[in-house]
Amino acid sequence: MKKFICKMCGKEFETTANHADYCSECRYERQKQRSRAYTAKKKSQSTFxxxxxxxICPQCGKAFMINSPSQKVCADCRKAYNNQRNRNSNNAYTERNYDKLSAFVKKGERDKLKAICQQHNISLNELINRGIALAFAELQEKDSD
Ligand SMILES: [Zn+2]
Ligand SMILES: [Zn+2]
Structure with a gap:
């Protein structure tokens, strides 16, 4: 057994090792600190x-330069990536607040409706909803006769 002075707490301690800087408690404490620092470093490297x-752009695999900390994909993929993200959140919102309804229309009618919508700058969905509202009003008027 050799006697050493712990570099951390200054306590005298004995060990069979040829060389020791820290007593057993401090060595344990240091190891903990080290692994904590290592974990923190790894974490910061991966998120920051x-x-x-x-x-590397996860979409196309191309290397790109980061222009802002939140940038995830290269400039070429950014537009599509953002659109996709918006669409995903829109989908979630739509699913939460709306029910889906499908209907049949005569062949070619759908394209005609789409063209009309484009002309008037409204979505097909909006057109259908307006149609439903109109039909509803009409039916209710009949009921009140
Ligand atoms: Zn110590
Ligand atoms: Zn890309």
Whole structure:
């Protein structure tokens, strides 16, 4: 057994090792700190990327330069990526607040309706909903006769 002075707490301790800087408690404490620091470092490396760094675009696999910390994909893929994200959140919103209804129309009618919608700058969905509202009003008027 050799006697050493712990570099951390200054306590005298004995060990069979040839060389030791820390007593057993402090060594354990240091190991914990080290692994905590290591975990924190790894974590920050994986979530934080700094502007100007190069990253690989998950969409196309191309290397690109990061222009903002939140940038996930390359400039070429950004538009499509954002659209996709918006669409996903829109879908979730729609699913939460609306029921889906499908209907049949005569062959070619759908394209005609779509063209009309485009002309008047409304969605086909809006057109159908307006149609439903009109039909509803008409039916209710009949009921009140
Ligand atoms: Zn110690
Ligand atoms: Zn890309």
């Amino acid at each position: 990327r700094s502007v100007g760094d190069t990253d």
